[in-house]
Amino acid sequence: MAYWLVKSEPDSWSWDMQVKAGAKGTEWSGVRNHTAKQNLEKMKKGDRAFFYHSNVGKEIVGIVEVVKESHPDPTGPKGEPWVVVDFAAREPLAKPVTLQDVKAEPKLKDMALIKYSRLSVQPVTADEWKLVCKMGGVK
DNA sequence: GCCAACGTTGGC
DNA sequence: GCCAACGTTGGC
Numbered sequence: 014m015a016y017w018l019v020k021s022e023p024d025s026w027s028w029d030m031q032v033k034a035g036a037k038g039t040e041w042s043g044v045r046n047h048t049a050k051q052n053l054e055k056m057k058k059g060d061r062a063f064f065y066h067s068n069v070g071k072e073i074v075g076i077v078e079v080v081k082e083s084h085p086d087p088t089g090p091k092g093e094p095w096v097v098v099d100f101a102a103r104e105p106l107a108k109p110v111t112l113q114d115v116k117a118e119p120k121l122k123d124m125a126l127i128k129y130s131r132l133s134v135q136p137v138t139a140d141e142w143k144l145v146c147k148m149g150g151v152k
Numbered sequence: 153g154c155c156a157a158c159g160t161t162g163g164c
Numbered sequence: 165g166c167c168a169a170c171g172t173t174g175g176c
Contacts, residue, residue, distance in 0.1 A: 020162090047171090067161080068162060130162065130169080131160085
């Protein structure tokens with residue numbers, strides 16, 4: 014199983030909205046960056062991803078699961094094959110892990126969140142995943 | 153094919 | 165609100 018991190022501005026799509034979307038999940042649309050798109054295409058059903066609130070909050074607030082693998086983005090311009098995956102909220106972090114927390118943890122200094130701060134869909138290593146879960150109070 | 157100009161993202 | 169980083173566009 015692979016791990017990821019996806020970013021959203023809570024003003025446009027928040028963790029609460031993701032939770033309300035339920036177990037069936039919802040499409041993660043609007044990705045218009047090729048690196049991010051490639052990451053979406055690599056996701057497999059059952060993969061987990063951290064849900065990060067950018068701009069407002071700047072913290073990892075929950076964990077989502079891939080419930081449907083990449084397929085064409087219905088919101089994309091015609092002729093441009095952007096993709097979406099479907100995510101369902103799985104569990105919240107008991108204690109959100111902020112960007113500041115990540116930066117303060119030497120073991121997380123290589124996280125894509127810091128190194129490629131503008132990338133909206135990023136891979137997370139198994140070690141990073143475990144540590145962030147621990148910091149966030151997730152078993 | 154290079155590079156300047158411009159737009160967007162996201163932290164501060 | 166500002167600015168740095170990065171991607172994209174368009175002139176040459």
